[in-house]
Amino acid sequence: MGLKKNRFYIFPAVLLILFCILSCKKQQPAEDARIEPPVRTYIVTARIDQKGTNSTSEGTGVLKGFYDEQSKIFLYSIEYKNINASLITLRSGVKGTAGELIKEIYKxxxxxxxxxxxxxxxxxxxxxxxxxxxxxxFVAIGTGSTAPEISGSVTLKQQ
Incomplete structure:
Protein backbone atom coordinates (compact mmCIF):
# COMPACT_ATOMS: atom_id res chain seq x y z
CA MET A 1 0.00 0.00 0.00
CA GLY A 2 2.89 2.37 0.77
CA LEU A 3 4.42 1.65 -2.65
CA LYS A 4 1.21 2.66 -4.46
CA LYS A 5 1.11 5.96 -2.54
CA ASN A 6 4.71 6.69 -3.51
CA ARG A 7 3.92 6.01 -7.20
CA PHE A 8 0.93 8.30 -6.94
CA TYR A 9 3.19 11.20 -5.86
CA ILE A 10 6.39 10.35 -7.73
CA PHE A 11 4.91 9.77 -11.20
CA PRO A 12 3.15 13.19 -11.42
CA ALA A 13 6.24 14.86 -9.95
CA VAL A 14 8.49 13.28 -12.61
CA LEU A 15 6.03 14.32 -15.34
CA LEU A 16 5.91 17.87 -13.99
CA ILE A 17 9.72 18.15 -13.89
CA LEU A 18 10.01 16.69 -17.40
CA PHE A 19 7.38 19.12 -18.68
CA CYS A 20 9.20 22.10 -17.11
CA ILE A 21 12.54 21.10 -18.61
CA LEU A 22 11.14 20.59 -22.09
CA SER A 23 9.08 23.77 -22.05
CA CYS A 24 11.98 26.05 -21.07
CA LYS A 25 13.02 28.43 -23.83
CA LYS A 26 16.32 27.37 -25.31
CA GLN A 27 19.05 29.95 -25.75
CA GLN A 28 20.05 30.71 -29.31
CA PRO A 29 23.72 30.73 -30.24
CA ALA A 30 25.22 34.23 -30.25
CA GLU A 31 25.70 34.24 -34.02
CA ASP A 32 21.98 33.57 -34.61
CA ALA A 33 20.93 36.26 -32.13
CA ARG A 34 22.78 39.10 -33.91
CA ILE A 35 20.53 41.64 -35.50
CA GLU A 36 21.82 43.49 -38.53
CA PRO A 37 21.49 47.27 -38.30
CA PRO A 38 19.16 48.80 -40.86
CA VAL A 39 20.79 50.12 -44.03
CA ARG A 40 20.32 53.84 -44.27
CA THR A 41 20.10 56.24 -47.16
CA TYR A 42 20.74 59.94 -46.79
CA ILE A 43 19.77 63.13 -48.56
CA VAL A 44 22.92 65.21 -48.95
CA THR A 45 22.96 69.01 -49.33
CA ALA A 46 25.43 71.88 -49.19
CA ARG A 47 24.83 75.62 -49.47
CA ILE A 48 27.86 77.13 -51.10
CA ASP A 49 28.72 80.82 -50.51
CA GLN A 50 31.55 83.17 -49.47
CA LYS A 51 31.19 82.51 -45.72
CA GLY A 52 34.42 81.13 -44.31
CA THR A 53 36.49 81.87 -47.42
CA ASN A 54 37.46 85.50 -46.70
CA SER A 55 36.16 86.64 -50.07
CA THR A 56 33.55 89.15 -51.11
CA SER A 57 32.20 87.00 -53.92
CA GLU A 58 28.57 87.26 -54.95
CA GLY A 59 28.71 83.66 -56.15
CA THR A 60 26.45 81.03 -54.62
CA GLY A 61 25.80 77.38 -55.25
CA VAL A 62 23.98 74.30 -54.08
CA LEU A 63 25.03 70.65 -53.93
CA LYS A 64 22.22 68.11 -53.83
CA GLY A 65 22.68 64.38 -53.66
CA PHE A 66 22.07 61.00 -52.09
CA TYR A 67 24.22 58.52 -50.19
CA ASP A 68 23.42 54.82 -49.73
CA GLU A 69 25.28 52.97 -46.94
CA GLN A 70 24.80 49.56 -48.55
CA SER A 71 26.28 50.34 -51.97
CA LYS A 72 28.64 53.05 -50.63
CA ILE A 73 27.70 55.20 -53.66
CA PHE A 74 27.47 58.98 -53.33
CA LEU A 75 25.45 60.66 -56.12
CA TYR A 76 25.58 64.45 -56.47
CA SER A 77 24.75 67.44 -58.63
CA ILE A 78 26.06 70.98 -58.24
CA GLU A 79 24.59 74.22 -59.53
CA TYR A 80 26.12 77.66 -59.05
CA LYS A 81 25.64 81.24 -60.24
CA ASN A 82 27.44 84.61 -60.29
CA ILE A 83 30.86 82.96 -60.48
CA ASN A 84 33.13 81.79 -63.31
CA ALA A 85 34.39 78.50 -61.82
CA SER A 86 37.77 77.13 -62.79
CA LEU A 87 38.01 74.44 -60.08
CA ILE A 88 35.32 72.55 -58.15
CA THR A 89 36.41 70.05 -55.50
CA LEU A 90 34.97 67.87 -52.77
CA ARG A 91 37.18 67.99 -49.69
CA SER A 92 37.30 66.42 -46.25
CA GLY A 93 38.24 68.41 -43.18
CA VAL A 94 37.08 71.17 -40.90
CA LYS A 95 35.65 74.13 -42.82
CA GLY A 96 38.15 76.96 -42.96
CA THR A 97 41.06 74.63 -43.66
CA ALA A 98 42.36 73.45 -47.03
CA GLY A 99 41.16 69.94 -46.21
CA GLU A 100 42.06 66.70 -47.94
CA LEU A 101 41.05 66.34 -51.59
CA ILE A 102 38.37 63.71 -52.11
CA LYS A 103 37.49 64.38 -55.73
CA GLU A 104 38.19 67.03 -58.31
CA ILE A 105 34.76 67.48 -59.89
CA TYR A 106 35.73 70.10 -62.47
CA LYS A 107 38.94 71.79 -63.59
CA PHE A 138 32.77 70.47 -47.87
CA VAL A 139 32.56 71.73 -51.44
CA ALA A 140 35.03 74.37 -52.66
CA ILE A 141 34.61 76.37 -55.87
CA GLY A 142 37.55 78.45 -57.03
CA THR A 143 38.18 80.94 -59.81
CA GLY A 144 41.37 81.92 -61.60
CA SER A 145 41.97 84.66 -59.03
CA THR A 146 40.84 83.04 -55.77
CA ALA A 147 40.85 79.45 -54.58
CA PRO A 148 38.40 78.76 -53.05
CA GLU A 149 36.17 81.73 -53.75
CA ILE A 150 33.08 80.06 -52.27
CA SER A 151 32.59 76.92 -50.19
CA GLY A 152 29.95 75.10 -48.19
CA SER A 153 29.71 72.27 -45.66
CA VAL A 154 27.98 69.06 -46.70
CA THR A 155 25.08 68.04 -44.45
CA LEU A 156 23.15 64.77 -44.33
CA LYS A 157 19.57 63.99 -43.47
CA GLN A 158 18.45 60.40 -42.99
CA GLN A 159 15.81 59.42 -45.52
Missing part, protein backbone atom coordinates in the same frame (compact mmCIF):
# COMPACT_ATOMS: atom_id res chain seq x y z
CA UNK A 108 39.22 74.36 -66.35
CA UNK A 109 40.87 77.65 -67.08
CA UNK A 110 37.52 79.34 -66.52
CA UNK A 111 37.31 80.34 -70.18
CA UNK A 112 34.60 77.89 -71.23
CA UNK A 113 31.08 78.30 -69.85
CA UNK A 114 30.22 75.13 -67.95
CA UNK A 115 26.89 73.42 -68.60
CA UNK A 116 24.95 73.03 -65.36
CA UNK A 117 24.09 71.12 -63.27
CA UNK A 118 27.35 69.25 -62.88
CA UNK A 119 26.67 65.71 -61.70
CA UNK A 120 28.51 62.56 -60.88
CA UNK A 121 28.96 59.67 -58.51
CA UNK A 122 31.66 58.41 -56.20
CA UNK A 123 32.21 55.04 -54.50
CA UNK A 124 33.41 55.80 -50.99
CA UNK A 125 36.16 54.15 -49.00
CA UNK A 126 35.45 53.37 -45.32
CA UNK A 127 37.41 56.47 -44.22
CA UNK A 128 35.58 58.72 -46.68
CA UNK A 129 32.24 57.29 -45.51
CA UNK A 130 33.09 57.92 -41.86
CA UNK A 131 34.11 61.52 -42.54
CA UNK A 132 30.97 62.15 -44.63
CA UNK A 133 28.70 60.79 -41.88
CA UNK A 134 30.55 62.91 -39.29
CA UNK A 135 29.86 66.04 -41.36
CA UNK A 136 33.49 66.73 -42.27
CA UNK A 137 33.01 67.16 -46.03
Missing amino acids: NGGTVELKQPIGGSLKLTPLQERNLLKGLW
